[in-house]
Amino acid sequence: MMDLKQINIGQLLENSVKENHIKIESLCGFFNCEAKQIEQMYSADALNTDILIKWSQLLQYDFFRLYSQHLVLYAPPNANRYNQVEIKKKVHTQELQVRKNIYTKEIIEFIIRRINKGEMTREEIISKYRIPKTTLYKWLNKYSEYMEE
Template sequence: MDLKQINIGQLLENSVKENHIEIESLCSIFNCEAKDIEQMYNSDTLDTDILIKWSQLLQYDFFRLYSQHLVLYAPPSANRYNQIEIKKEVKSQEPQFRKNIYTKEIIEFIIRRINKGEMTREEIISKYRIPKTTLYKWLYKYNKYIEE
């Protein structure tokens, strides 16, 4: 799966086919017509309330795809950490998450890129801003479990 370009509609359609869900059932759940479901399949993006319904229906967290995209392609910059230290007194209303959240899928993605020769370890470290020690721990711990 290409996490750089997420086509959520296509992923939904594939998941519906895998789960053998009839379009009539979807129409009744979403209270819409078949053409509206087809429009969702052809859409690159969906509203969050609709995506929540899809996630509940298909029992898959489609939001995780976007979280993984952010971890891989929009890591926090070093300047942001300096700004946070300066503005410690100002409390943010946004929820605070752990600094780095690397899912199993992300770790497998990174290790496969190295194993296939698509990227070197240094390229992974610089492009995705993964700490060198973290990457080497992953390679030591998970490399034997991941097929090439």
């Protein structure tokens, strides 16, 4: 399980390359660069989106999802207040579109592990991450047995 609070994209790319047993020569050919530049990408905390798209295609994993999950867990409270005002305005002007399944499996596992390990209480999870109480309790009923293994 990774910590979504600090995303070190270069380290994650390097780990994924090792897991997939991809040689540096292949990477150099794919990116049309030298090994030194690949090593610089591995040590980078952030990368240009064009480069990250290429990495995502090569490794067949959506690395942008890590940033999306970060936003779901750590979005500033003021941003959510603004969104709530915008939603109220939309309700009066047009039909509201409900977003479902905004929580990925990784986020659900992260939350349940924090509760199971005693790192946070249910109330702390609800207030810190602004997860609805009913949603959290549904997750706990559905996934707790799976997570205890």
